Each structure stands twice: as C-alpha cells, then as structure tokens.
Amino acid sequence: MPETSTRERIVVVGSGFAGFTCASELCGRVAKSGRDIEIVLVTPQDYMLYTPLLPDVAGGLIDPRFVAIPLADALPKVRLVVASADSIDLAGRTITVTSEHHAPRTLSWDRLVLTPGSVTRLFDVPGLREHARGLKTVAEALYLREQLLRQLELADQEEDEAVRRARRTVVVVGASYAGTELIAQLRALADDYARRRGLDRADLRFLLLDTAKQVMPEVGAELGEKVLHELRGRGIEIRLETSLRELAADRVVLTDGTEVPTHTVAWVTGVTGAPVLETLDLPLERGRLVVDAELRVPGHPSVFAGGDAAAVPDLTKPGEITPPTAQHASRQGKTLARNVAASLGIGTFAPYRHRDLGLVVDLGPRFAVANPLGIPLSGLLAKAVTRAYHTLAVPRGVNRWAIVMTYLTNTVTQRPLALLGLVSPEEASFARAEGISER
Ligand SMILES: Cc1cc2nc3c(=O)[nH]c(=O)nc-3n(C[C@H](O)[C@H](O)[C@H](O)COP(=O)(O)OP(=O)(O)OC[C@H]3O[C@@H](n4cnc5c(N)ncnc54)[C@H](O)[C@@H]3O)c2cc1C
Incomplete structure (x- = not known):
C-alpha cells in the first residue's frame, strides 16, 4: 500500500x-x-554535491566533505527520504x-x-567499464586521487622500467571543461609528489584526448588556444580528434592505433x-x-x-x-x-528563460580561464574570478568557510599526499558510483 x-x-x-x-x-x-x-x-545521498569542485577533490586540494552540503542542515523543513x-x-x-x-x-x-x-555517457569501447573511471561522484573523485598516488608509489619501487613508466602515465578522455580541469589538477598533484620525492617531473606522462578539434569549445577559440598553450607548457600532451579504441588493465589503444601503457584512465566525455x-x-x-x-x-x-x-x-x-x-x-x-x-494555486506560472552568464574554469596552479558575460579572461585574474564565483555559489556558509580556508592554506603549504585507501576500484566503478547498469 x-x-x-x-x-x-x-x-x-x-x-x-x-x-x-x-x-x-x-x-x-x-x-x-x-x-x-x-x-x-x-x-x-543525504547531501547536495557541489560538482564543479570535484576536480579539486580529485587533485587532493579540497576535502570531499567541503563540497557536500548536508541536506538536514540546509533544508530543515523538507522531509528527507534517503x-x-x-x-x-x-x-x-x-x-x-x-x-x-x-x-x-x-x-x-x-x-x-x-x-x-x-x-x-559511455560508449561501446572494449574494456571501458572495467578499466576507466568517471568524475561525477565523491567516490570517483577520491578514487582517481588515490589511484594516481598509489601508482606513483608503486612506480618508485618498480624495477622494470616499462612498468614504471606505465604507472607514471595518466590518460584523461574528454577535453571539455570537466576533463580539462581534472587533468590540470591531477598533473598538479603529481608535480607536488615529484617535487617532494625528488622525482624528475619529466618522467610523469599526462595525456588528454578528445574527438573534437579544440579543447573546451564552451569557452571559444581564443581562450581554448590559451588553455592548449598553458597545458602543453605544463607537460600535458593533448591529442585532438583522437579517442580510445580499447582498454586493458595495463594499457590503452588510441583510435589512431597508438598503444599507451597506463594503469590510470579517466573517462569524462559528457553526460x-x-x-x-x-x-x-x-x-x-x-x-x-x-x-x-x-x-x-x-x-x-x-x-x-x-x-x-x-x-x-x-x-x-x-x-x-x-x-x-x-x-x-x-x-x-x-x-x-x-x-x-x-x-497548486500559489502564484503564477512563468516560462524558463535564462541567458548564459559564461563559464569559469579552474586549471590548477595560478591559471584559470573565464568568460563572465562574454568577457574573455585568463591567468591570475580569471583564477580570482573563478575561485570567488565557486566560493559564493556553494550554498552553505560553513562549507564556503572551509573552502576559503583551504585555498588560503594552500597558498603557503603543499597539498597533502597521504594515501588513505578509502575507495576500492569496485566502489568507484560506473555501476556502483553512478548506478549505470552493467551490460
Ligand atoms: C566534474 C564536473 C565539473 C562541473 N563543473 C561545472 C561548472 O564549473 N559549471 C557548471 O555550470 N556546471 C558544471 N558541471 C555540471 C553540473 O555539475 C551539472 O550540470 C549539474 O550538477 C546538474 O544539476 P542537476 O541537479 O540536474 O543534477 P545533479 O547535480 O547530477 O543531481 C542529481 C541528483 O539526483 C540524484 N538521483 C539520481 N538518480 C536518482 C534516483 N533514481 N532517485 C533519487 N535520486 C536520484 C543524484 O544522486 C543527485 O543527487 C560540472 C560537472 C562535473 C561532473
């Protein structure tokens, strides 16, 4: 009944x-x-997730609790059914x-x-569901951070050079804003790791793929070019008009036939x-x-x-x-x-009408791009606009405070590298984390 x-x-x-x-x-x-x-x-979940900051969670910059708004606190008059x-x-x-x-x-x-x-959005790419992980949930963001740190630690102890190189390689598929923010944050996390462990950052390989002809088409050609230039300057390889043909546990094959040995693949190609x-x-x-x-x-x-x-x-x-x-x-x-x-007889109907106010995209240390009201910004100014926008948009004071404090702390200290082992590969799978049925 x-x-x-x-x-x-x-x-x-x-x-x-x-x-x-x-x-x-x-x-x-x-x-x-x-x-x-x-x-x-x-x-x-008993929280509202502020997804735009998930790349910062994956990069180990922000604690996942700070991007989760507890519903019982924020909506006390609503009956929650978890x-x-x-x-x-x-x-x-x-x-x-x-x-x-x-x-x-x-x-x-x-x-x-x-x-x-x-x-x-998944495609029929062999091995995709088994070997790639997405970035829509806290579990997936935490997993990507831990997977990268685990692979870097394993590589340090690996004697076989080819395996060591594979463990130090990360592939992100999807160069719209979410995938691009993710690779920028993962690169920053790996760079911090390299600096503190005396590793040459040139030994770390980061590869960003997209079937499109441009990175982040959402921000227009001019800002897209700036992003390309900045990411390449940080040692991120970008292959456009390229995706994955198949994935295995220790390698991927690109659509142009190139084989890339890796243990870390993020799939961020849209929803x-x-x-x-x-x-x-x-x-x-x-x-x-x-x-x-x-x-x-x-x-x-x-x-x-x-x-x-x-x-x-x-x-x-x-x-x-x-x-x-x-x-x-x-x-x-x-x-x-x-x-x-x-x-229900309270007030009047209205159609939905909203002109896009533009996008803000945080791309790791000292760089962002933004186009508020169509005005293209990049570099430190865009970084300030981006961080201010996100901080104000988070719908709870305590979370906002925690995020501001984290950003301030990060200007004088490096992000923590501890590997807590919180999320298993199964928990971060598309089926468990996002509820996508296994076919
Ligand atoms: C990494 C990342 C970065 C992003 N950055 C930006 C950005 O900078 N700017 C921007 O504008 N947008 C950004 N987006 C897009 C933005 O997150 C989404 O457009 C937005 O979350 C959509 O809101 P929504 O309420 O429709 O869905 P969601 O925020 O996805 O919320 C859906 C809710 O429904 C719940 N749900 C699902 N199925 C069921 C069910 N069967 N029963 C009950 N509940 C269910 C989910 O658990 C979730 O709580 C980003 C997205 C990602 C993943």
Missing part, C-alpha cells in the same frame, strides 16, 4: 542543483501561502523508493518534480540523463526528458522536470535545448518551484 497523506504532497526526486534549489524555494513559497503542503526530497526512486507510476501518482537499509517503500504524490540529473528516466516510457531527447518551457512534462500536468535530466527549450536560442550546467540547473530549480506552486 502506498504511504498516503491527508496533506498535499510534493515529491522532488534528486538533490543536485535543480532538486536542491527547487525544494529550498518551495519551502519559502509554501510557508508564505500558509498552506499545509508536505515537501519530500528523495535522494540516495533512497533511490526506482519505479514511478505516473497514472497512479506513486513512487517506489529503495535503499540498502530498508525494504522498498511506496509514496503517493500530488506533484512530482523529476531532477535526477545525469550520469557519464546523459539518469537511468531512472528510461523506465518512465516518456519521450527523451538526447537521453533527457522532454519538457515544455514551463518545465512540465507534456500530457502530465502534475509532473515537472529540470536540470541535466530534462531537455529544456532554450528560449534565448530558439530550436536549442539548454546545456547541462549547474548554472541552468539551479535557475531551473527556481522556475520549477514557482510553477509547481502555481499548479
């Missing part, structure tokens, strides 16, 4: 940028209206949630908000909608749920969706959908709250 309520109930699925903002805004709108409406947030939404009955208005800690439960809803975000969306039998566009400009699912007036999980029409660029960014997801969270409340 579904758990029903005499109160009206809004169920929000997912506590990322869109779901978190939506739940938070809904609290304010419902409180103002004086109505007795229950807001339930269904999410597998579980995964596994099956959704749109006609019967119920949702079934599961968790390893309790039997499946079914909840009824009056309004449903689908914001389960996205997962790494597709969360797996739960495929169970809904609703139209998808590029893996994302089709919605109208008011973020409603066509044919289901009580169901709304936004963020990476939804193909939201971009009213500023007719015919296009908004890209999967945190900036859009949080703003869509606000529109979701407004329109869900309007559907």
Whole structure:
C-alpha cells in the first residue's frame, strides 16, 4: 500500500542543483501561502554535491566533505527520504523508493518534480567499464586521487622500467571543461609528489584526448588556444580528434592505433540523463526528458522536470535545448518551484528563460580561464574570478568557510599526499558510483 497523506504532497526526486534549489524555494513559497503542503526530497545521498569542485577533490586540494552540503542542515523543513526512486507510476501518482537499509517503500504524490540529473555517457569501447573511471561522484573523485598516488608509489619501487613508466602515465578522455580541469589538477598533484620525492617531473606522462578539434569549445577559440598553450607548457600532451579504441588493465589503444601503457584512465566525455528516466516510457531527447518551457512534462500536468535530466527549450536560442550546467540547473530549480506552486494555486506560472552568464574554469596552479558575460579572461585574474564565483555559489556558509580556508592554506603549504585507501576500484566503478547498469 502506498504511504498516503491527508496533506498535499510534493515529491522532488534528486538533490543536485535543480532538486536542491527547487525544494529550498518551495519551502519559502509554501510557508508564505500558509498552506499545509508536505515537501519530500528523495535522494540516495543525504547531501547536495557541489560538482564543479570535484576536480579539486580529485587533485587532493579540497576535502570531499567541503563540497557536500548536508541536506538536514540546509533544508530543515523538507522531509528527507534517503533512497533511490526506482519505479514511478505516473497514472497512479506513486513512487517506489529503495535503499540498502530498508525494504522498498511506496509514496503517493500530488506533484512530482523529476531532477535526477545525469550520469557519464559511455560508449561501446572494449574494456571501458572495467578499466576507466568517471568524475561525477565523491567516490570517483577520491578514487582517481588515490589511484594516481598509489601508482606513483608503486612506480618508485618498480624495477622494470616499462612498468614504471606505465604507472607514471595518466590518460584523461574528454577535453571539455570537466576533463580539462581534472587533468590540470591531477598533473598538479603529481608535480607536488615529484617535487617532494625528488622525482624528475619529466618522467610523469599526462595525456588528454578528445574527438573534437579544440579543447573546451564552451569557452571559444581564443581562450581554448590559451588553455592548449598553458597545458602543453605544463607537460600535458593533448591529442585532438583522437579517442580510445580499447582498454586493458595495463594499457590503452588510441583510435589512431597508438598503444599507451597506463594503469590510470579517466573517462569524462559528457553526460546523459539518469537511468531512472528510461523506465518512465516518456519521450527523451538526447537521453533527457522532454519538457515544455514551463518545465512540465507534456500530457502530465502534475509532473515537472529540470536540470541535466530534462531537455529544456532554450528560449534565448530558439530550436536549442539548454546545456547541462549547474548554472541552468539551479535557475531551473527556481522556475520549477514557482510553477509547481502555481499548479497548486500559489502564484503564477512563468516560462524558463535564462541567458548564459559564461563559464569559469579552474586549471590548477595560478591559471584559470573565464568568460563572465562574454568577457574573455585568463591567468591570475580569471583564477580570482573563478575561485570567488565557486566560493559564493556553494550554498552553505560553513562549507564556503572551509573552502576559503583551504585555498588560503594552500597558498603557503603543499597539498597533502597521504594515501588513505578509502575507495576500492569496485566502489568507484560506473555501476556502483553512478548506478549505470552493467551490460
Ligand atoms: C566534474 C564536473 C565539473 C562541473 N563543473 C561545472 C561548472 O564549473 N559549471 C557548471 O555550470 N556546471 C558544471 N558541471 C555540471 C553540473 O555539475 C551539472 O550540470 C549539474 O550538477 C546538474 O544539476 P542537476 O541537479 O540536474 O543534477 P545533479 O547535480 O547530477 O543531481 C542529481 C541528483 O539526483 C540524484 N538521483 C539520481 N538518480 C536518482 C534516483 N533514481 N532517485 C533519487 N535520486 C536520484 C543524484 O544522486 C543527485 O543527487 C560540472 C560537472 C562535473 C561532473
């Protein structure tokens, strides 16, 4: 039997940028209206993850706790259900949630908000699921840091030169902002390691691949060239119009046939909608749920969706959908709250309309690029803008404070290199970390 309520109930699925903002805004709108409406947030983690700083976690610069916003503190008026939404009955208005800690439960809803975000887009490359890891979760970011440190330590004790070289090689696939930030941070971590262990940094090999013709097309050609120049100056090899043909435990083969011995491969080639969306039998566009400009699912007036999980029409660029960014997801969270409340008679509907304010991309020591409001910036000024932007965007004071203190501490000390062995390769796999089914 579904758990029903005499109160009206809004169920929000997912506590990322869109779901978190939506739940938070809904609290304010419902409180103002004086109505007795229950807001339930269904999410597998009890925190909201500030993903733009995951490359800093992978690089060992920031503690993962600082990028995790505890939901119980941040959303005290919301009922948290720490579980995964596994099956959704749109006609019967119920949702079934599961968790390893309790039997499946079914909840009824009056309004449903689908914001389960996205997962790494995988391709049919032999060995990819077994030997590569993504960067969407805390487990994956921590694993990449530990894998790099472990391989560097093993290399120090390795007598076979070829194996030593393989252990000191890192391959990152995907040169959009997330992959590029990741390789910059991993290179900085390895450089710190080399400096402290008396190792020649030229013995470390970092390779960034992408099928595109340019790194970070999101920031335009001019800044893309600057990034290319900076990364190459730091000893990062960049191969464009190149990807992976196959992966094994100790090597990869590139699409041009080159074999690269390595034990560390990160796959950061873009995202597709969360797996739960495929169970809904609703139209998808590029893996994302089709919605109208008011973020409603066509044919289901009580169901709304936004963020990476939804193909939201971009009213500023007719015919296009908004890209999967945190900036859009949080703003869509606000529109979701407004329109869900309007559907219950509180306030009025509004379409989602937002012009992109630009991107900030932190690329390791003393370098970043940014294009706030279309103004291209690079170097230290961009670094200051980038760090200020992220610090202010983190939605909780204590987390902001911890991040600022870490950045300040890092100006006078080097990042810690301790290998804690917190995440196993299985825990960081696409299946366990992101819930992508094993095929
Ligand atoms: C490394 C990295 C760096 C990035 N940097 C930037 C940046 O600098 N700027 C920028 O604008 N964007 C950036 N992004 C993109 C940004 O993180 C996403 O666009 C944003 O997180 C989307 O928000 P969302 O709320 O739609 O989804 P998410 O933030 O992915 O949240 C989805 C939530 O839904 C939960 N969920 C999934 N399935 C279920 C289910 N079945 N039941 C219940 N809950 C579920 C997830 O656990 C998660 O809590 C970056 C992304 C990555 C990975």
